[in-house]
Amino acid sequence: MVHGSLTRREFIRAGTGAMAASAARKVTVLESVPLSSYARAVSPSDTVRFASIGTGVRGCELLQASLHVPGIECVGVCDLYDSRHEAAREAVKRDVPATRDYRRILDRRDVDAVIVATMDHQHRKVVVDACAAGKDVYCEKPMSHTVEDGFAMVDAAQKANRIIQIGSQGVSSILYAKAKEIFDSGRLGEVFMIEAYSDRNSASGAWVYPIPPDANQQRIDWNAFLDGAPKRPFDPVRFFRWRCFADYGEGLAGDLFVHLISGIHFVTSTNTIAQRAQSTGGLFRWKDGRDFPDLIETFYEYPNFRVVLRCNLNNEAGGLIGFYGIKGTMIIKDSTLTVRPQDTRPQPESYSIYGWPAKLRDEYLKNWHEENPSPAPRDFRVVEEVETFATPPGYDPVPDHQANFFNAVRSRKPVVENEVFGNNAAIGCHLANYAYFNKSVAVWDPGAKKITRG
Numbered sequence: 001m002v003h004g005s006l007t008r009r010e011f012i013r014a015g016t017g018a019m020a021a022s023a024a025r026k027v028t029v030l031e032s033v034p035l036s037s038y039a040r041a042v043s044p045s046d047t048v049r050f051a052s053i054g055t056g057v058r059g060c061e062l063l064q065a066s067l068h069v070p071g072i073e074c075v076g077v078c079d080l081y082d083s084r085h086e087a088a089r090e091a092v093k094r095d096v097p098a099t100r101d102y103r104r105i106l107d108r109r110d111v112d113a114v115i116v117a118t119m120d121h122q123h124r125k126v127v128v129d130a131c132a133a134g135k136d137v138y139c140e141k142p143m144s145h146t147v148e149d150g151f152a153m154v155d156a157a158q159k160a161n162r163i164i165q166i167g168s169q170g171v172s173s174i175l176y177a178k179a180k181e182i183f184d185s186g187r188l189g190e191v192f193m194i195e196a197y198s199d200r201n202s203a204s205g206a207w208v209y210p211i212p213p214d215a216n217q218q219r220i221d222w223n224a225f226l227d228g229a230p231k232r233p234f235d236p237v238r239f240f241r242w243r244c245f246a247d248y249g250e251g252l253a254g255d256l257f258v259h260l261i262s263g264i265h266f267v268t269s270t271n272t273i274a275q276r277a278q279s280t281g282g283l284f285r286w287k288d289g290r291d292f293p294d295l296i297e298t299f300y301e302y303p304n305f306r307v308v309l310r311c312n313l314n315n316e317a318g319g320l321i322g323f324y325g326i327k328g329t330m331i332i333k334d335s336t337l338t339v340r341p342q343d344t345r346p347q348p349e350s351y352s353i354y355g356w357p358a359k360l361r362d363e364y365l366k367n368w369h370e371e372n373p374s375p376a377p378r379d380f381r382v383v384e385e386v387e388t389f390a391t392p393p394g395y396d397p398v399p400d401h402q403a404n405f406f407n408a409v410r411s412r413k414p415v416v417e418n419e420v421f422g423n424n425a426a427i428g429c430h431l432a433n434y435a436y437f438n439k440s441v442a443v444w445d446p447g448a449k450k451i452t453r454g
């Protein structure tokens, strides 16, 4: 029962908890302000000139988003498939030079930074070469295809003193900033349990992308695509639906767990790797020759909490990250964030005493109320209200994430998601797959920098 006449954030229960009550609700639309902090005039000499390596679906999205970021200019695009040169030009600039060979981009002295949005198995090679060529790098998630790839990339970035941003854009979102603020404030109390999911129910969600009619070996540099993977005859299914195959991607873990893990690490300031992971799941529906399951659930052990993640390609449940604390529950669901307090005020035990004779029960209740006189006189009891935060309509964190990177390129200040953060999150994905495919506990060995069987 909500009393509108009460000015404090409160709900009221009559008696000693017998009446159910709902909490007041407050909804705040967050202001989409961060870009304005980057928007202060950037002098032409401070313009960051970048090129994009890999201009497929994501590469084009990133190019479009880059148009909203002040003080940057796309000066080159690179892809192995000629039609994607055209798509990139349509996305960013009609006359931008295009090439199939990323080394030609890295050789250019007028390129300060590169965006790497290739398939995952090519991230290592391109990022290591880019660092060696003195470029700062925005590399798409998941940072690594293997544990070894990730550490090679960390070494390359640090050796060359380059700025690296990994592309889990959620960590630059105004919603996650609010979630972190609430988590850090202690409002949730201690949080021992975090659960998250990312579920879809469509062919596109299961990566069954159409093959374009001009997909042939004249238009696609198939051998360059196979670099770092086993040799095979030309197969457009592998090129366009690469996420299904272990030679190039990491399935659901690399595609979607990585966003959840990055979000959880960001909100909880956990820049480490889970100690152990166990997975279950299966390939139930999308049996098209793929290597990966269409359902995976993974249980992670971190030093201070446990995490359960799920990705299911057989039901459209959307995405959620839930933080279940002693004092409150915080749920990030799509574009909203809800904080719901737990009622932790003292109450008489009200379950087991109903197995007592009435006399003992009454005595217990009487004593309890004597020992706990508040909240007299009318048993008004105050809890925090339920609060919901939402992003404004059309809000997209990608320009924020890019702006964070390009600003760092200019200022040499740290980014929000550097190579160590990205590597830790990606290893969470590798732990999940290791546990799934080996049907065993996956244990992270930090000394050996390896996953071992538990």
Ligand SMILES: NC(=O)c1ccc[n+]([C@@H]2O[C@H](COP(=O)([O-])OP(=O)(O)OC[C@H]3O[C@@H](n4cnc5c(N)ncnc54)[C@H](O)[C@@H]3O)[C@@H](O)[C@H]2O)c1
Binding pocket: 053, 054, 055, 056, 057, 058, 059, 078, 079, 080, 081, 084, 100, 101, 102, 117, 118, 119, 120, 122, 126, 140, 141, 142, 167, 168, 169, 224, 225, 239, 240, 242, 254, 255
């Ligand atoms: N952050 C996100 O939300 C998000 C969303 C989608 C994809 N991604 C990531 O972006 C990356 C690309 O995914 P996508 O969906 O765009 O794949 P895609 O298949 O549409 O595009 C990848 C492109 O990379 C090109 N490529 C591969 N190796 C190359 C090389 N050596 N030189 C130049 N080009 C090369 C390919 O020709 C291809 O066109 C992946 O790492 C993926 O996980 C991130």
